[in-house]
Amino acid sequence: MTNSQNKRNIKINNKKFKDKIIQLSHGDGGIKTGELINNLLLKYFGNEILNKLEDSAVLNCSSKKIAYTTDSFVVNPIFFPGGDIGKLSICGTINDLVTTGCTPLAISLSFILEEGFPVSDFKKILLSTKKVLDEIGLNIVTGDTKVVEKGSADKIFINTSGIGFLGNNIDISPCKIEVGDKILINGGIAEHGTAILNSRKEFNFKTSIVSDCAPLSSLVKDMLSVSKKIHALRDATRGGLASILFELARASKTNINIYEDKIQVKKEVRGICEFLGLDPLYIANEGKMVVFVDRKDADKVLQAMKKNKYGKDSRVIGEVTEKGEGLVILVTELGTKRILDLQYSEQLPRIC
Amino acid sequence: MSSNIKELVESLNNNKPDHKINIMEVCGTHTMAISRYGLRQLIPENINLISGPGCPVCVTPISDIDWIIGIARQYDVSIFTFGDLFRVPGTESSLYNEKSKGKDINICYSPADALDFARNNPGKKVIFIAIGFETTIPLTSVIIKRAYQEKINNFYIYNTHKLVPEALELLLLDKEVEIDAFLCPGHVSAIIGSKPYNFIAEDYHIPCVISGFEPMDILESIATIIRQINKGISEVEIQYRRVVREEGNPAALKSIYEVFDKSDSVWRGLGNIPGSGLKLKKKFLKFDAKTYFTVKRFKSREPAGCECGDVLKGIKKPTECRLFSKICKPENPIGPCMVSSEGSCAAYYKYEKIKVQHLKNLNMTLI
Numbered sequence: 001m002t003n004s005q006n007k008r009n010i011k012i013n014n015k016k017f018k019d020k021i022i023q024l025s026h027g028d029g030g031i032k033t034g035e036l037i038n039n040l041l042l043k044y045f046g047n048e049i050l051n052k053l054e055d056s057a058v059l060n061c062s063s064k065k066i067a068y069t070t071d072s073f074v075v076n077p078i079f080f081p082g083g084d085i086g087k088l089s090i091c092g093t094i095n096d097l098v099t100t101g102c103t104p105l106a107i108s109l110s111f112i113l114e115e116g117f118p119v120s121d122f123k124k125i126l127l128s129t130k131k132v133l134d135e136i137g138l139n140i141v142t143g144d145t146k147v148v149e150k151g152s153a154d155k156i157f158i159n160t161s162g163i164g165f166l167g168n169n170i171d172i173s174p175c176k177i178e179v180g181d182k183i184l185i186n187g188g189i190a191e192h193g194t195a196i197l198n199s200r201k202e203f204n205f206k207t208s209i210v211s212d213c214a215p216l217s218s219l220v221k222d223m224l225s226v227s228k229k230i231h232a233l234r235d236a237t238r239g240g241l242a243s244i245l246f247e248l249a250r251a252s253k254t255n256i257n258i259y260e261d262k263i264q265v266k267k268e269v270r271g272i273c274e275f276l277g278l279d280p281l282y283i284a285n286e287g288k289m290v291v292f293v294d295r296k297d298a299d300k301v302l303q304a305m306k307k308n309k310y311g312k313d314s315r316v317i318g319e320v321t322e323k324g325e326g327l328v329i330l331v332t333e334l335g336t337k338r339i340l341d342l343q344y345s346e347q348l349p350r351i352c
Numbered sequence: 353m354s355s356n357i358k359e360l361v362e363s364l365n366n367n368k369p370d371h372k373i374n375i376m377e378v379c380g381t382h383t384m385a386i387s388r389y390g391l392r393q394l395i396p397e398n399i400n401l402i403s404g405p406g407c408p409v410c411v412t413p414i415s416d417i418d419w420i421i422g423i424a425r426q427y428d429v430s431i432f433t434f435g436d437l438f439r440v441p442g443t444e445s446s447l448y449n450e451k452s453k454g455k456d457i458n459i460c461y462s463p464a465d466a467l468d469f470a471r472n473n474p475g476k477k478v479i480f481i482a483i484g485f486e487t488t489i490p491l492t493s494v495i496i497k498r499a500y501q502e503k504i505n506n507f508y509i510y511n512t513h514k515l516v517p518e519a520l521e522l523l524l525l526d527k528e529v530e531i532d533a534f535l536c537p538g539h540v541s542a543i544i545g546s547k548p549y550n551f552i553a554e555d556y557h558i559p560c561v562i563s564g565f566e567p568m569d570i571l572e573s574i575a576t577i578i579r580q581i582n583k584g585i586s587e588v589e590i591q592y593r594r595v596v597r598e599e600g601n602p603a604a605l606k607s608i609y610e611v612f613d614k615s616d617s618v619w620r621g622l623g624n625i626p627g628s629g630l631k632l633k634k635k636f637l638k639f640d641a642k643t644y645f646t647v648k649r650f651k652s653r654e655p656a657g658c659e660c661g662d663v664l665k666g667i668k669k670p671t672e673c674r675l676f677s678k679i680c681k682p683e684n685p686i687g688p689c690m691v692s693s694e695g696s697c698a699a700y701y702k703y704e705k706i707k708v709q710h711l712k713n714l715n716m717t718l719i
Contacts, residue, residue: 276461277693334357334567336390338703343682 015039022117027147036145040119044126045109045133045140057141059106063165067102069093070161076350078125078155080199082192082211083286085158086129091215091286092352093162094136095235098220099289101172102164104136110144112157125156136215169228176231177252181320182298184291186219186305187212187313188264189241193283194272196351205275207268214287219308226304229294236288237352242281242328242340244290245318250326258318258340260332281330282343284351292320360571361394368396369581374530375399375574376523376666378516379537380407380694381565387703389567395574402666403696405519406537408484409436410664410688410695411619412512415652417442420481420510421450422647429645430456430473432466433481436692439685443653463495463509470499470507479641482509486543489513489630490604493611496636508641511632514617516540517548518628524556529665533559533577535570538592545600546588553586564592611636620688621661660687663696670700677701 017039025032042051049057071092078085090107097104109129113122133140195211216235223230232252234244241263249256265273265280273280287310293301298316305311321329328340377383383403386392392401405411421442424431431447438459439448451457460466463480470478482492492509499507516537523529536549541562549560559580563573573591580586590596608630617629632640654661658680659673670676670689680686682701689697 332389333354334389334391334394336393338388338390339705341702341705343702 017043017119020119022113022115022119022122022147024115024147024149027113027145033145040123041126041143041145044130045143047139047141049106049139049141050143057106057108059141059163061105061165063167065166065168066105067097067100067164067166068161069096070159071096073158073160073352074154074350075196075352076154077196077199078121080211081195081209083213084125084128085156086125087132088213088286088352089158089160090129090132090136091213092237093160094138094215094217095237095287095289097162097164098217099172099233099235100164100166101170101220101224101230101233102166104138104162104164104217106141106163107133107138108142108161109140110159111146112153112159113145113147114153114155115147115150117155122156132215136217170224172230172233174232174234174248174251177248177254177292177320178231178294179254179320179322180295181231181292182295182316183245183256183258183318183320184293184298184302184305184314184316185236185241185263186216186287186289186308186311188266188269189236189285189288190265190269190273190280190283192286193240193351194269194280196284197276198272205272207272209266209268209272212285212287214310216287216289216310219289219305219310222304222308222311223291223301226300227293227297229297230291230301231294232292234290236285236290238284239342240280240282240284241288241290242279243342245328246326246340246342248290248292249328252320253323253326254320255322255324255327255329256318257321257329257331260330262315262317264313264315279343281340286352295319357568357571360568360575364394364399364571364575364578365396367575367578367582368398369578372398372400373532373581374402374666375533375535375577376402376404376531377535377563378404378406378520379535379540380410380692380696381539382406382535382537382563382570383696383699384694385565385567385570387699390703391567391570392704394571399574399578401535402531402669403663403699404523404534404666405619405622405664406516407689407692407694407696408488408512408514409440409692410660411514411519411621412437412440412483412688413618413620413652414442414654415618416510416512417446418444418650418652419642419647420479421445421447422650423479423510423641423645424450424455424457426647427477427645429477429479430458430469431479431481432458432460432463432469434461434483435459436694437481437483439691440688441655441685441691443651463491467495467499467504467507470504471502474506477506477508479508479510482511482513485514485516485537485540486608487539489608489612490543490601493607496611496632496639497607499639500636505638508639508644509632510641511630513612513630514619515614515628515630517544517552518625519619519622520549520552522622522625522628523665524552524558526665528667531558531666532581533561535573535577536560536562536588538562538564538569538595541590541592541596541600543601543604546590546596546598547600549588553588557586559586560588562588562590562592562596564595619664621664655686658687660689660697663689670697671704673697677705
């Protein structure tokens, strides 16, 4: 959208985008590309900065520290219960961004489209993308669109980046984790991964599992407004809850206990996991924030989380027990213990 | 811990036998459950749970893997397999590697997926890798009958099906293996019932308890075994009553033997076991991939240092293999027991890398 080839052909107007399918010409920088940007993309995402269609967006930021993240999205199927690739791309980016405690500033959005991709599907994706952007109050400030030959990509891939600024007093990072910290999460686990599996055509399960795909910027803001002792935040995406706990325990050189009976796994999610031999602790989430907070502030933060619409089922699931080699110990419902390790798995490709 | 389980654990500890006993769990799902729930931490130390040859992928000999890879390399075929077999190393390659090189290899969850694909793609030759014990054999038999009725001419199975009771007898005859009781498989027994184990209790005086898969099921079954041992008796008992009947599932058994005849079968680690396999009846032989596709001669070699054979017989625990967690890991499996989701090495790697005693000593504060 902002490259110089595209720019020459852009005239902002109110014409309708009439094409039914994406063709190579929509990405060649010519007239058709101009129509795609002007008559379609700007309709959804237009704003003061993006409308300039310059090679680079210029942003105002008074802070000395910025947070910056990037992500790519190749989920299959592109529409799934609870979301689609567009909503997922914004949620994934914003959730990564706010784990630093930053105030989000802007997002970039780029598409790689496969020749022949139906414009009606593209519009559905643009609409849900716009909805979530409106909810979090952020703009797309720069982007790009490429079209590749049929078979060279699968329908649509999305790349994003996100940028935010950090207040001077905010320092949230795994190395801040301390012995005694409580570990909180804002609800049940494994819903995204199982919703995706469930919507793949090779399975014919009839369940009501919905992806937890959600933007968590307001949740994090609410937490930060009640406590200055939040030590680490991490959204539990690929690899699931177990993998991010493992990474954080290693990074902070602490041992962690988590309690099986405190971790919420919806009945249907558990059912599908048992059927396919999967462990919900290792299944992806797209709207779950894991919080390490000083134990004195744990209850305050928990109450703040519960008041947010994405945190109603928040709970304390464990604690940091001691300095150590980075062991994550699951205390089972039987009271036995087992170590949670990083798992090797390729069973679930293209879940995000 | 619920009060039921607490009582059961206490009673197990109060009634423990005065000597060490080895209980072999035959089913891979039991192996996983025991490791996953940390049941070894709850039972008396002199009750030793050992894993048996209960993971179908693990007991599939390497020559079968090589044969399937040979077909994939030599012929233009679409292969359908359950996920567990996908990464099992053959002598030179794995199905996973062959897929990366462009061979048409698909993971499926039911043989019906493979038959559907064959029906919808009449120009392609489709092979389903038929693997598993009595639990999955009825499914294969139904699919074969359907393919026969529908006159589907481009569908084949590579048959590696195996029967459990025959393998148990071989283990009892092996002097290296010391077994005091069997925790018998729940799902297999749902098909075959309890009678096929009677010879074990009667002729070999070994208690057999058919168990469910919940922690409570397994602990109850262990308690039943201990009760028999303390009384000096050996019987076949069904703990998993909610699923298993003495007579099994006659309809499923009938379906199996409409399509297959018993035959000998080679098991990894155990060798050839008479009557432990199945071959397609003559009527259905046209679906047999081994008959239809000839593969160039190849020499299969077990991976150097891999002790899956001893692990499958219960002679060694996974942690006693020299390669375990050093070279052989789930991301680089040397033997099949590290690959399969029911493999005992995978179970130990996932859940029991740390010794029980060390786990007991770890810091415990409760929220």
